[in-house]
Amino acid sequence: MKMTNIVYQKAPFTREELIKKVQNRLSEKRFAHVLRVEKAALSLAEKYQVNLEQASIAALVHDYAKEISDEDFIKKIKSENLDVDLLSFGNAIWHGVVGQYFVAEELGICDQAILQAVASHTTGSSEMSDLDKVIYIADYIEEGRDFPGVKEARQQANISLDAGVSYETYHTIKYLLEKKVKIYPKTIETYNRYVART
């Protein structure tokens, strides 16, 4: 995969320019994670015939809003008249669901498929596009990840995008439950669609 061969047509900048913009907003550690997610996303996109440009852009911006302050997220939730239930969650949910608004506004990315992939990258949804699945999975299995089960997660992603989504969703909920962390309703929609037996 030669990433530098991707020429952006859906964004008002080159890949190198986007990388700079992202780097400016993130810690060194998180920026390195973002580059690894792009690598994993492009590999999945190539395997599953997903548009490489969209996969590259969505991966590079998926955590764009991760270091935005809670205060600014709350302002955005109010100014965009988003579901007030969002206020009872936090950065883990906001940086995707609300983060898409910062990506659109500050980076001028208007491609709805990309914004949707950013929005759903931590929760999934009941109707995920292949691009959504690629970003959701790439974030979980990028080569820097090292948690019990990551090997199996990579194997499942290699079988199919749906198998990858299912494995990740199941284990994410199990983890949240063990830690007694609030579960965002959309995460359960993802579980009901991609994990539960029908």
Place this chain on the structure above:
Amino acid sequence: MKMTNIVYQKAPFTREELIKKVQNRLSEKRFAHVLRVEKAALSLAEKYQVNLEQASIAALVHDYAKEISDEDFIKKIKSENLDVDLLSFGNAIWHGVVGQYFVAEELGICDQAILQAVASHTTGSSEMSDLDKVIYIADYIEEGRDFPGVKEARQQANISLDAGVSYETYHTIKYLLEKKVKIYPKTIETYNRYVART
């Protein structure tokens, strides 16, 4: 607890008459469960100062719709214009959420507190009344229940209604997840309210 001492004022029949009506709709085994739930509910209601008549009636009718056919539930979901998402669930959810309509219609019970307790007895909700909690818990810990953890569930219910709700909800979701069964969104609302750390 002398159950026969309860005189119904919120229902157009005596306790004995209600018991007959319920018995006519249920298998012998389930009817025995219902009587045990009433016993547990009255014990909890007495401990936590919940109205005994409401606890008795709600307990006796909580499974009233349990043996109604899927076909009749689907008809009711459509005729009452209930959330179409309900159609992707089954009897386990319907007999409470939709069951309340059969209880109201066929038994003439109009007490909203009772109907709400019936509606939420398998899923809970994000804002449970004490009566809701009593029925939700009683169904789980009645003396005939025998599953790993039931002893701890009874101990938690003895500490507080919220502790009982929390224990039951946590373990119910864990069980559903292990079995990869669909999870009704309201169950997660209950988890987020009574189990998750804020």
